[in-house]
Amino acid sequence: TTSLRQPGSSIKPLNYVLGFYKKIVTPSTLLIDVPTCFRVAGQKLYCPNNYDGQFHGGTQIRFALGNSFNVPAVKMLALNGIDDFIATASAMGITTFKDPKNYGLSLTLGGGEVKMVDMATAFGVLANLGVKKDLQAILKIQDYTGKTLFLLEEEEGERVLPPEPCY
8 A cells, every 4th residue: 555556547537636626627628539649848759549449539528537538638637737737646645746857748647656545645635525634544443342442533634625626
């Protein structure tokens, strides 16, 4: 849970929530899923494909995310910007994205290593409608008679995003 691993497409929701937060897209915004190559200064041409080997034309973001299409996700990251994505992912709990110069547009497809516990914290922000809370493994301990020996007090957490884009 604390080793560095590539998260694959599980990182995509963090990218899309940033687009919702910046109000540059909504879940119903159409992104065009067609063969596309991206030119980034200092890097070779980047031409992502979808896992199914097909392209799907005009696709609403909610459908692109639900079906884990890669090309729309890369377009979303290009719109958001890598710096803003790393800042938002870090605010949500990802501790391993350090220098934006180390990453390219493949970051939204899992091209950067993360810890599983960081991903759980970041997804907790979505579940808590923008509030980041520490992970808690033990909430309550009772003995055999039902007597509570330990009860975790609810923490307020830190608001890192408004509730609307998380919803």
